[in-house]
Amino acid sequence: MDGVKAHVYVEEILLAWMARRLGQTVKWVEDRSEHLQSANHARDxxxxxxxxxxxxxxxxxxxxxxxxxxxxxxxxxxxxxxxxxxxxxxxxxxxxxxxxxxxxxxxxxxxxxxxxxxxxxxxxxxxxxxxxxxxxxxxxxxxxxxxxxxxxxxxxxxPYTSSTGHPFExxxxxxxxxxxxxxxxxxxxxxxxxxxxxxxxxxxxxxxxxxxxxGAGSSTFVGRGMVGIPGVDSARVWLEEDGRVHVQTSCPSIGQGVHTTFAQVAGAAVGVDPSSVVVEQTDTGKVANGTGSFQSRSSVVAATSAHRAAKQLRAEILEAAAWRLDHPPERLSIGGGDVTIDGRPSGVTLAQLATADPADNGGHRLDVSVTYDPVQAxxxxxxxxxxxxxxxxxxxxxxxxxxxxxxxxxxxxxxxxxxxxxxxxxxxxxxxxxxxxxxxxxxxxxxxxxxxxxxxxxxxxxxxxxxxxxxxxxxxxxxxxxxxxxxxxxxxxxxxxxxxxxxxxxxxxxxxxxxxxxxxxxxxxxxxxx
Structure with missing residues (x-):
């Protein structure tokens, strides 16, 4: 089913129930006329x-x-x-x-x-x-x-609070x-x-x-009586074995270009070129729970989660490299796919760090997840x-x-x-x-x-x-x-x-x-x- 957003229709629940009951794939088919007759309308x-x-x-x-x-x-x-x-x-x-x-x-x-x-x-x-x-x-x-x-x-x-309580920051x-x-x-x-x-x-x-x-958080939704909406969004940023940064968020791409923007946010925070960042389509088995793509949440809530996770990943990378190189992390940086010391090659690559046992990296895990709950919209x-x-x-x-x-x-x-x-x-x-x-x-x-x-x-x-x-x-x-x-x-x-x-x-x-x-x-x- 497609063409609508944010709400659950009884047919969707029925379809999942039928698939589990029958133990096989069940497909819902409707034509455009049926969809226009039965899917939600708006702004009347x-x-x-x-x-x-x-x-x-x-x-x-x-x-x-x-x-x-x-x-x-x-x-x-x-x-x-x-x-x-x-x-x-x-x-x-x-x-x-x-x-x-x-x-x-x-x-x-x-x-x-x-x-x-x-x-x-x-x-x-x-x-x-x-x-x-x-x-x-x-x-x-x-x-x-x-x-x-x-x-x-x-x-x-x-900052100004409107007569209806909206806090314009x-x-x-x-x-x-x-x-x-x-x-x-x-x-x-x-x-x-x-x-x-x-x-x-x-x-x-x-x-x-x-x-x-x-980009409202949980307190905004609770204040509106919408307690079924969590208001949080999550990001997971990690280093894959090929040395590239990978990103998952709880705000999937629905055509709004978020794979590009998430790559820019994560790349800037880690210190790598955005073109080398792999943003994966949302998989709930790989990233923590969140609210999803609506209300401009991608560039506000999910992007903030990705930014924070990427910053933490950068710190973990530098700490892991510092353990290996016996140099303080303050002297280290990331250049391309390598770790540098005072701007010069160190001989340690991101791929080497990613494939190593955590014990060889000083116990630092190069996989960070962050969940962000905005204090207000x-x-x-x-x-x-x-x-x-x-x-x-x-x-x-x-x-x-x-x-x-x-x-x-x-x-x-x-x-x-x-x-x-x-x-x-x-x-x-x-x-x-x-x-x-x-x-x-x-x-x-x-x-x-x-x-x-x-x-x-x-x-x-x-x-x-x-x-x-x-x-x-x-x-x-x-x-x-x-x-x-x-x-x-x-x-x-x-x-x-x-x-x-x-x-x-x-x-x-x-x-x-x-x-x-x-x-x-x-x-x-x-x-x-x-």
């Missing part, structure tokens, strides 16, 4: 909010109600709670809003169960607070960027906004928009500023900016420019970070323009194939310019904050804001399909429409 949420706002655009108080469709039954262990709980907790966003009240409801319906999808709960929360910022700007005649500046948590307030939200505006050439973009509107064209500009939480953030144009005849949307300024803390591999961002933007584009689970009046699924459930392709994707800030996390020594979900969190809000700006409408009902856009264009001509 309605958020209503009201805000008390000063004449200067500062939010003085915020009230929200979150209605989340969780389907006909729950998937385990946390399907019914993830979207309702996470969304409500992040609606204040990166803004200094101290007076906040919310009600969040998980509604049982006759639809598919709700479950996690990239940026779970956070995508909707950011969409809500970013629509609010733009609506405040429109009501007060202020620039949307200026409203954000006036409401951001300031750098000197860090570090960051400069204004700097991310300014970097995005500079790369976007915001003043030029507004001038182009004014000229286009004078010609009767529907051009919109959207911003999406966000903060998210990643990390909090990456950023701002997305985009310009779109709507064809008033067809309702089609063209994304003309897209810029991202993000801070994921210490950047391990810029290319992988950029890839995560761009992939997230593609998902945000899908959420805003294309993807919709549709049901008929008889509750039958209408979007049961990719003929009806539309996905973004390269043809719809704009070029995405990515800029980076680096404000290291203070939670752990690597300083990473994670980048797995920010791309979709910020882009959904920015694109939705751009379309609302082009159409001069409040609210947002996603996706903005051509028929919905044409309906909004037609309604705009009616008296009193807003």
């Amino acid at each position: 949420q309605l958020v209503k909010f009201s805000a008390a706002v000063g004449g200067d655009g500062r939010v003085l108080g915020l009230r929200a109600m979150v209605l989340s469709n969780i389907g006909a039954y729950a998937i385990r262990p946390h399907g019914p709670l993830l979207d309702p709980m996470t969304c409500a907790g992040l609606i204040p966003g990166p803004y200094d809003i101290r007076a906040y009240e919310y009600d969040s409801y998980a509604l049982v319906t006759n639809r598919c169960p709700e479950g996690p999808y990239r940026g779970v709960g956070m995508v909707t929360a950011v969409l809500a607070h970013e629509r609010m910022m733009d609506m405040i700007a429109a009501r007060l005649g202020l620039d949307p960027a200026e409203v954000r500046r006036r409401n951001f948590v300031r750098p000197e307030q860090m 570090s960051g400069n939200y204004t700097a991310a906004l300014e970097l995005a505006l500079s790369a976007f050439d915001y003043s030029r973009a507004r001038e182009e928009q004014s000229r286009a509107r004078a010609e009767g064209r529907l051009v919109g500009i959207g911003l999406g500023s966000y903060v998210e939480f990643t 990390s909090h990456p953030y950023g701002t997305h900016a985009c310009m779109i144009e709507i064809d008033s005849g067809s309702g089609a949307v063209e994304v003309q420019q897209f810029v991202v300024a993000e801070d994921c803390g210490t950047v391990i591999n810029p290319a992988i970070v950029d890839g995560q961002v761009v992939g997230g933007v593609a998902q945000g584009l899908g959420a805003v323009l294309l993807e919709e689970v549709s049901y008929g009046s008889d509750a039958q699924l209408l979007s049961g194939s990719f003929m009806d459930y539309l996905l973004p392709t390269a043809g719809e994707m704009p070029a995405v310019e990515v800029r980076h800030l680096v404000t290291p996390s203070t939670v752990h020594e690597l300083g990473t904050k994670g980048i797995g979900e920010g791309g979709v969190i910020g882009s959904t809000a920015a694109l939705a804001n751009a379309i609302a700006d082009a159409l001069s409408v409040d609210g947002a009902t996603l996706p903005y399909t051509p028929d919905r856009i044409l309906s909004l264009i037609e309604s705009a001509t009616e008296p009193g429409f807003k």
